[in-house]
Amino acid sequence: DSGVxxxxxxxxxxxxxxxxxxxxxxxxxxxxxxxxxxLDQGLQFLIHYYNGEERAKGNILExxxxxxxxxxxxxxxxxxxxxxxxxxxxxxxxxATTSGYEQFFGPGTRLTVL
Amino acid sequence: TxxxxxxxxxxxIQEGENLTVYCNSSSVFSSLQWYRQEPGExxxxxxTVVTGGEVKxxxxxxxxxxxxxxxxxxxxxxxxxxxxGLYLCAGxxxxxxxxxxxKGTRLSVIA
Numbered sequence: 001d002s003g004v005x006x007x008x009x010x011x012x013x014x015x016x017x018x019x020x021x022x023x024x025x026x027x028x029x030x031x032x033x034x035x036x037x038x039l040d041q042g043l044q045f046l047i048h049y050y051n052g053e054e055r056a057k058g059n060i061l062e063x064x065x066x067x068x069x070x071x072x073x074x075x076x077x078x079x080x081x082x083x084x085x086x087x088x089x090x091x092x093x094x095x096a097t098t099s100g101y102e103q104f105f106g107p108g109t110r111l112t113v114l
Numbered sequence: 115t116x117x118x119x120x121x122x123x124x125x126x127i128q129e130g131e132n133l134t135v136y137c138n139s140s141s142v143f144s145s146l147q148w149y150r151q152e153p154g155e156x157x158x159x160x161x162t163v164v165t166g167g168e169v170k171x172x173x174x175x176x177x178x179x180x181x182x183x184x185x186x187x188x189x190x191x192x193x194x195x196x197x198x199g200l201y202l203c204a205g206x207x208x209x210x211x212x213x214x215x216x217k218g219t220r221l222s223v224i225a
Contacts, residue, residue: 002156031210042217043157043202056212090156094210099164100145101210105156 003027004093004106012112018079021109025072025093031055032074033094033103034066038087049074081113117141118205118216126222130192135219137203138185144208146186148177151200151218193223 003026013019025032034046036059045058049068060066063081068074078085088110092103118139127133137146145164149157161170163179163186170177174197176189190197200220204213 002158004156033212035213035215043204043213043215045212045214048212050210055210058212092156096210097162099162100206102147102159102162103213105158107154108156 002104002106004091004104006089006091006106006109008109009107010110010112012114013081014114015081015083017081017113018077019081019111021076021078021089021091021111023074023076023091023106025074025091026095026104029093029095029104030072031094032068032072033092034060034074034076035090035092035105036087037090037108043090046076078111083113086111086113118203118214120201120203120216120219122219123217124220124222126224127193129195129223129225132189132191133193133221134187134189135201135221136185136187137216139205140184141205142183143205143214144183145206146179146183147204147206147213148186148188149202149204151202157202190221193221195223195225197221198223 005024030051037043046060048056066076088108090108092105094101094103148160151157161177166181166183168179174191200218202218203216
């Protein structure tokens, strides 16, 4: 158990719909990263928040948005869903170590768009 | 765009065999990490290599970072069925920044 929690575990929805994925980082970790994992693209970085502020954006579509709340949990909102958005969505929180930063990944949310 | 290429993409071996998987990039990273991911779970960090030429051992797993900090390898000695999983390498540019992942090597160890 990494200490990072994600809900829901599975989500099945239809094209055109909107969903919200939730992530709670490990206690004390201020960073939350969101990644998307698909069979053909692998794990791709979407967005990074640190202590409530957006720090970096990756390959995140305009239909997707995220925020990090004062209690440090984060939500990833996916709208106007398309079949190609079906994927595993992971969040990770990070902590500084002697080797640099280590990211701890949650169990993921499997999104299926029908 | 920084890319990490992992090879082979798939590997199926008998229990007890040795294997090596590779992670190559045209870019220099400040450090590189190896993760293992099992079905239905998130990636779990195995090791971080920071210095060019560095070798780290984790029981039967040996990780090496290339001298130029562009490539890395993972060698498993006497593979066990419990080693089955997706092995991912990830490059780090500096500090608390997003990971750049390879697509992974899917290893299957057969009893």
